Amino acid sequence: MKLLTGNDLASGDVIWWTGKGWSRHIGEAVDVGDEGDAILAREEQARRVNVAYIVDAEQTDSGPLPNHIKERIRASGPTVRTDLAINADIPIVRA
């Protein structure tokens, strides 16, 4: 599956495309299929997201999980400050 992600322009928060808008919780992200570029162009134009891009992910029992560790850490928050994590239950290192 493919997810859209970027940063909120004003706050800088990591955000994910939900199909209706943007969320800080990757669990609400949806597969954008082939529509990613079109959504990105529209959303960047509307200044609702900054530096957005498409990432590969897989659907797991607990929700979408990005393939690359960098994106998993973006989705989770710093692994060394779990008190600041947004989605602390995301597995960072694959089993």
Add this chain to the structure above:
Amino acid sequence: MYLYDSYDQAMVDARVEEFRDQARRRLAGELTEDQFKPLRLMNGLYLQLHAYMLRVAVPYGTLSSRKMRMLAHIARKYDRGYGHFTTRQNIQYNWIKLEDAPDILADLATVEMHAIQTSGNCIRNISSDQYAGVAADEITDPRPWAELLRQWSSFHPEFTYLPRKFKICVIASANDRAAMRLHDIGLELVERDGRIGARVFAGGGMGRTPMVAPEIRDFVEEDELVSYLEACLRVYNRYGRRDNKFKARIKILVHELGVEEYRRQVEEEFAHMRQLGIQPPTEELDRIRAYFAPPVYETGLPEEVDRSDPDFALWLDRNVLPHKQPGYAIVNISLKPVGGIPGDASADQIDLMADLAERHSLDQLRVTHAQNIVLPYVKKADLYTIWQQLDAAGLGTANLDRISDMIACPGLDYCSLANARSIPVAQKIARRFAGNGKEEAIGELKLKISGCINACGHHHAGHIGILGVDRKGTENYQLLLGGSGAEDCSLGAITGPGFTEDGVVDAIERATDLYLAQRQEGERFLDTYRRLGMAPFKEAIYG
């Protein structure tokens, strides 16, 4: 400490208002990210893995209590209650909102601080010896020179768009505590025939192509130093490669031209610069120097310190260094608690350090390139009370220059450039060596970790270095041995195949076990490595 004059303050204030308008236009959609990015970077505002990150300049690592308290205020009000002290003696905040950034810069400006020269292809914040002004081995205080160069380089129109970033370091001791030769230009102040001048080294650096800077001039008179540096920069600005980011640093130019040819071109430009008469008047250096005049020390202070508390005695032995003034000491506050995050300090800890500096260190603090804090003017009689307060706040770790006193970059936990996490590795190493009791036996060992080839964690200069890489989507760690950023500067060599996170901790323990078994009297880990060479270490590490 240098205090702004009306010109300094006006420049910084104007910059804040300029950025306020730029940020407003970005938020209003009048600027695209491509247009805004270079503007925010010129004000130290990056976009990192989780949020915007603001890097605040601490010129040559020198802070007053008032400035330190402002850093705590920013952590508390605008960030998430902490900051991260960096290898360029700066501080950065990881959770900044763009909409807050102008107000943060305005707050900083009220205490003569800013985020200028902490990003972009300009001359970056000038670094120096954290013990400047108090070290017994220095020939003069290097900070007036660093301040002169700060003023010369700030907004220098000719050097605002260099081929790449440019880092300058000034020291005044034969003992290099600032990794001077791993800078684009390193200056070592020396005395010759009763006159102060500078040895100049050019073309050092770490990153993907590490190089130790060669000496390009053995003495530049102090009244010609700015002109000479201007010549160095002009040659680089003219011929440095702009076609390839990875070959754009001055080290590549010096390497490709050869030291002799680079030196010849600099001398030619220097001869021209002399004719222009743009060297600042010596009165300007004298004016700056007055701000760094030695304080009025108390005399007749006691030298003896009660060592009856064993934990205090350990801290005394490890973290407190001799001062050039009798009765005083230099206190190193470790920001490397076992299991902690190297370089991080909470707002409360920052405030405490500011309070201690105000009460016990003539209102001054220093940030070290090893991500610690220094109280440079402490009476020996005050050491115990200082240690008690530090210890109670989690700042009393006694590990200066030991294996757990690691330099570590933020790595993949925070940095968008990183390939692997640095901090968890640092934490595991610290816990391993705290748990097995070997840290004390090993003694001085400088371990440095970078989460990518850009080497912000100085892995090339570690007695033991660790480089995190991405191996098919998995974090992997290469091990290097034999580096040093000190006066015996050298670059570490890769041992061989990389390791997992746990594997690299095991490998380090095997390397240090070999050292403990093979060392001769007085040898540090680095000395034993240099005597024995890589082969036995490789054998011990890989079996």
